[in-house]
Amino acid sequence: MAYVSLYRKWRPRLFSDVVGQQHVVRTLSNALGEGRIAHAYLFTGPRGTGKTTVARLLAKGLNCVNGPTAEPCGQCPSCTRIAEGMAMDVVEIDGASNRGIDEMREIRERVRYAPTEGKYKIYIIDEVHMLTNEAFNALLKVLEEPPAHVVFVFATTEPHKIPATVASRCQRFDFRRLGSADAIGRLKHVAAAEGIDVTDDALALIARYADGSLRDGLGILDQARAYADQVTADVVADVLGVVPLAQVQRFADVLAAGDTAQGLALVRELQEAGRDLRQFLKDAARYLRDVLLLGAGDETAGAALSEEDRAVLERHARELEPDLILEAIQALGAADGDMRWAVRSSLPVEMAVIRLTRAGGRAEGADGAATAPAGGAAAAGGDAADTAALLARIERLEQLVAQLAGGAAAGPAASGGGPTEPRDAAVAKPSVAPAAGPPAQAGTEAALAAGDRLAAVLAHWDTLHRTLRERRHLEVQAFLREGRPVAVRGDAVVIEFPPHRGFHRSSLDTEANRRILEDILKPLLGWDVRVTTTLAGEEEAGTGTAPAAAAPSSAAPAARRARGSGDGAVSQGPAPGREGGRAAQAAAPPDDPVQHPAVQEALRVFGGKIIGVERRDA
Amino acid sequence: MSGTMADLKRMLAAGPPAGLHLLLGDDELARDEACRLIEKAVLEAEGGGDRMVVYGDEAEPDEIAVAAGTGSLFGFRRLVMVRRFDAMPAAAQERLLPVLTDLPAGVTVVLLAKSLDKRMKAAKALLAAARVWEFSLPQPAQLPAWVAQRAAELGVRLQGDAARTLIDMVGTSPLALQTELEKLALYAAGRPVTAEAVRDAASVAIPHAAELAVFQMAEAVAEGRTKEALSILRDLLAVGEYPLVILSLIGRQYRLILTACGLPAGASPAALARALGIPQAPARRVAAQARALGAEGAALGLRRVLEADMAIKKGLEPRLVLETLVVALSAMNKHAMGKY
Numbered sequence A: 001m002a003y004v005s006l007y008r009k010w011r012p013r014l015f016s017d018v019v020g021q022q023h024v025v026r027t028l029s030n031a032l033g034e035g036r037i038a039h040a041y042l043f044t045g046p047r048g049t050g051k052t053t054v055a056r057l058l059a060k061g062l063n064c065v066n067g068p069t070a071e072p073c074g075q076c077p078s079c080t081r082i083a084e085g086m087a088m089d090v091v092e093i094d095g096a097s098n099r100g101i102d103e104m105r106e107i108r109e110r111v112r113y114a115p116t117e118g119k120y121k122i123y124i125i126d127e128v129h130m131l132t133n134e135a136f137n138a139l140l141k142v143l144e145e146p147p148a149h150v151v152f153v154f155a156t157t158e159p160h161k162i163p164a165t166v167a168s169r170c171q172r173f174d175f176r177r178l179g180s181a182d183a184i185g186r187l188k189h190v191a192a193a194e195g196i197d198v199t200d201d202a203l204a205l206i207a208r209y210a211d212g213s214l215r216d217g218l219g220i221l222d223q224a225r226a227y228a229d230q231v232t233a234d235v236v237a238d239v240l241g242v243v244p245l246a247q248v249q250r251f252a253d254v255l256a257a258g259d260t261a262q263g264l265a266l267v268r269e270l271q272e273a274g275r276d277l278r279q280f281l282k283d284a285a286r287y288l289r290d291v292l293l294l295g296a297g298d299e300t301a302g303a304a305l306s307e308e309d310r311a312v313l314e315r316h317a318r319e320l321e322p323d324l325i326l327e328a329i330q331a332l333g334a335a336d337g338d339m340r341w342a343v344r345s346s347l348p349v350e351m352a353v354i355r356l357t358r359a360g361g362r363a364e365g366a367d368g369a370a371t372a373p374a375g376g377a378a379a380a381g382g383d384a385a386d387t388a389a390l391l392a393r394i395e396r397l398e399q400l401v402a403q404l405a406g407g408a409a410a411g412p413a414a415s416g417g418g419p420t421e422p423r424d425a426a427v428a429k430p431s432v433a434p435a436a437g438p439p440a441q442a443g444t445e446a447a448l449a450a451g452d453r454l455a456a457v458l459a460h461w462d463t464l465h466r467t468l469r470e471r472r473h474l475e476v477q478a479f480l481r482e483g484r485p486v487a488v489r490g491d492a493v494v495i496e497f498p499p500h501r502g503f504h505r506s507s508l509d510t511e512a513n514r515r516i517l518e519d520i521l522k523p524l525l526g527w528d529v530r531v532t533t534t535l536a537g538e539e540e541a542g543t544g545t546a547p548a549a550a551a552p553s554s555a556a557p558a559a560r561r562a563r564g565s566g567d568g569a570v571s572q573g574p575a576p577g578r579e580g581g582r583a584a585q586a587a588a589p590p591d592d593p594v595q596h597p598a599v600q601e602a603l604r605v606f607g608g609k610i611i612g613v614e615r616r617d618a
Numbered sequence B: 001m002s003g004t005m006a007d008l009k010r011m012l013a014a015g016p017p018a019g020l021h022l023l024l025g026d027d028e029l030a031r032d033e034a035c036r037l038i039e040k041a042v043l044e045a046e047g048g049g050d051r052m053v054v055y056g057d058e059a060e061p062d063e064i065a066v067a068a069g070t071g072s073l074f075g076f077r078r079l080v081m082v083r084r085f086d087a088m089p090a091a092a093q094e095r096l097l098p099v100l101t102d103l104p105a106g107v108t109v110v111l112l113a114k115s116l117d118k119r120m121k122a123a124k125a126l127l128a129a130a131r132v133w134e135f136s137l138p139q140p141a142q143l144p145a146w147v148a149q150r151a152a153e154l155g156v157r158l159q160g161d162a163a164r165t166l167i168d169m170v171g172t173s174p175l176a177l178q179t180e181l182e183k184l185a186l187y188a189a190g191r192p193v194t195a196e197a198v199r200d201a202a203s204v205a206i207p208h209a210a211e212l213a214v215f216q217m218a219e220a221v222a223e224g225r226t227k228e229a230l231s232i233l234r235d236l237l238a239v240g241e242y243p244l245v246i247l248s249l250i251g252r253q254y255r256l257i258l259t260a261c262g263l264p265a266g267a268s269p270a271a272l273a274r275a276l277g278i279p280q281a282p283a284r285r286v287a288a289q290a291r292a293l294g295a296e297g298a299a300l301g302l303r304r305v306l307e308a309d310m311a312i313k314k315g316l317e318p319r320l321v322l323e324t325l326v327v328a329l330s331a332m333n334k335h336a337m338g339k340y
Helices: A022-034 A051-063 A077-084 A101-110 A133-144 A180-194 A200-210 A214-227 A233-240 A245-257 A260-272 A277-295 A307-319 A322-339 A346-357 A377-406 A425-432 A440-459 A461-470 A474-480 A499-508 A511-525 A536-540 A556-564 A578-587 A597-606 B005-014 B028-043 B061-069 B090-100 B121-129 B140-153 B162-170 B174-188 B195-201 B206-222 B226-238 B243-261 B269-276 B280-313 B318-339
Strands: A040-044 A090-094 A121-126 A150-156 A171-174 A484-489 A492-497 A530-535 B019-024 B049-055 B077-083 B107-113 B131-134
Touching: A022 A051, A022 A171, A022 B174, A022 B195, A040 A051, A051 A077, A051 A090, A051 A121, A051 A150, A101 A133, A133 A150, A171 B174, A180 A200, A180 A214, A200 A214, A200 A233, A214 A233, A245 A260, A245 A277, A245 A307, A245 A346, A260 A277, A260 A346, A277 A307, A277 A322, A277 A346, A277 B318, A322 A346, A322 B280, A322 B318, A440 A461, A440 A484, A440 A511, A461 A474, A461 A511, A474 A499, A474 A511, A492 A499, A499 A511, A499 A530, A511 A530, B005 B028, B005 B131, B019 B028, B019 B121, B028 B049, B028 B077, B028 B107, B028 B174, B049 B061, B061 B077, B061 B090, B061 B107, B090 B121, B140 B162, B140 B174, B162 B174, B162 B195, B174 B195, B206 B226, B206 B243, B206 B280, B206 B318, B226 B243, B226 B318, B243 B269, B243 B280, B243 B318, B269 B280, B280 B318
Parallel strands: A040 A150, A040 A171, A090 A121, A121 A150, A492 A530, B019 B107, B019 B131, B049 B077, B077 B107
Antiparallel strands: A484 A492
């Protein structure tokens, strides 16, 4: 026997089978029961909500041997022929392909003739909004003088395209999208009857993506059961090509924690798992929408989620500020658009992640449109420059992340991180480590800038080695192999060697060798690089008490909000391990204010020169 | 001199109508009902008769002239109805004048039109020769009573604000109101009909739907009632309303608010209505929103709408954009209302 898809097999045969359209079913049932039949009905509503199905049920009710009746028998020749689509008196017309005046004139001619089998001749015109104006005009004439034995049922997804003159002569029924509970209930019923092993969260996911269309929901269930014996949420996600909810929840966690490294790692994992990043952007935006709506008091938000996932949604609604969510939704949308043009499709996503998790997208103008002044040409120019800078930064960070993930399993993330400590926390830490001296805000910014520069150096470290090899500076490369960059002070890249590699350090640290390194690094980094070296012991002194940068923890959202509000209070948690401490040390402002990282960064960004230093005592 | 529906009923009570009748006016429902009354009177009168319906925009004058110029073959009377007579070219109307102004006994001709151009020769002659029945739309103030009366005739017991709610949803077209009342009668099946039942079962008039609902939504947004605004938005989307239509109407609302911001503080409701181009009641509400938001707030709202427009056109999911827009505007306005 030929396979029949679920949605066809489970198409309602009785009015009582129709789900989620009680207002329609009740009125039509009463009309059939009382024999008060209108000569024209207009069924409007989104696709898959039951318009054509109810039209056929109405036809059955009218032409059943017991009819007009609200409960057609389903057994009589008329009912069975209608169910098979073979009834002479039920004419189904596709308005999209029979849209001209000639077709309507033909109908005007035909309606004069009495029905051949039943009591009524029923014309069901689907997609009626596709008719031409002339065709509507012809149709209107039939509606103005309808023969008593004719009933028209017009179905449309776009009621506003129906001329008011036609619509006002029809009894109109608005079909609504199915609510989650109704959709899940019906899907569960069908799954049980069909013996499909399906989990509740899978049903919830199906209902969510069916978006109120039961036909679509049954279609997804049909595909999923062909995919695996047990239909789980992961199976449904695979069928739909969507990102599993857990990943989206993790993204919300990343936002709440302001954890750039984790965010970038998530993007990388999604790519490695072959997930469509554009779909991820859409899913993440939808999820954040639910968080936003729930936070705004809309209890229906996320109604299709399981209890456990709903609890997570509620937690996110508590943790995430509405402004950040709005900003995130905009940034994700913008990233989606940018992906079409980006050379590397992941770049816009990573850029969005960085914008949203770092100093707060709003402060950085990440949401451009949202925060830019209305007249925005200048803002647009600023955005473009900002975008270019961010792209460059992302490129560097991406390489850094890859490098760290690959080799620098550089030891477990120091102390205090716990299981949620980002794997590449060493990257994140320097970038947000607070400065020791006043003013706190400037110090934080400086630390951020220094962290960026260090990240850039790390990102180009492999290139440096490769270039040394290519230029046959093999000896320099051999010495350099024992050291690694640990900080950037002003323009100076600090290369640290282990205590027992003093020979390598002193061998490398000659004017000629430094120049070789600087000549390679300058074009890569884009600033006037100087190279300095140090032994690990020298740098360790006095670094043990510096606070660590923000790491994901339950307090992280508060910290993020504080950061967003500009007080720079990002430090928390236990004392750092070696990496964090070193980074903090590197970022600490030197005694000479001219060498202060913030001053150096300001010079780099804005140009100009220092014409004097004025001290102000507190 | 034209007659009313009551006059027509009185005339028909005296016997089947004869001669030329001109049914004019914007009230399609009343014209149709008058037509049916005449038809019934003619065809059900002793001896019976036949009926012919033609349309002014497609019938040849000769076809009408032949039908109107000869008596019935099957009975004592003949009824010729010409719908959309005003769509017939003036020259064709003139050609019919000799027949229409001198109908044979037993022939009734009914011409239906919204209006006739009284400057034209044919119109002048017809208005002079015919019994004219004019059906204008009820005045807005008369509508609630009209709805209540029609509901009673259908056995519908409207309660509380049900009539007002129905008019708000359906608009002022008697034909649309009657259709919805017939549906409500079936929905209620003898039970009293409350405003809530009307909202559940009645269909908002298509050209009117988004406008009305968006106005309500904009009000909820303006007063920081996020939940309600989201609920209305969801209803609109649930019935398949176009997101860009909704968005454009939200934008319109903010333009109205911005316009109201520029009007003098003590402007009368009539002056407000004139300036805004909307009726007085909504104009007053717009003025209140303008006071709460201020020009700056309204401009910001308009900018948010523009951003949402761009976001949709750039491919962001429209539903998501609209929902976030509503939350953003609502949050902004809640703050403004607090200040106000």
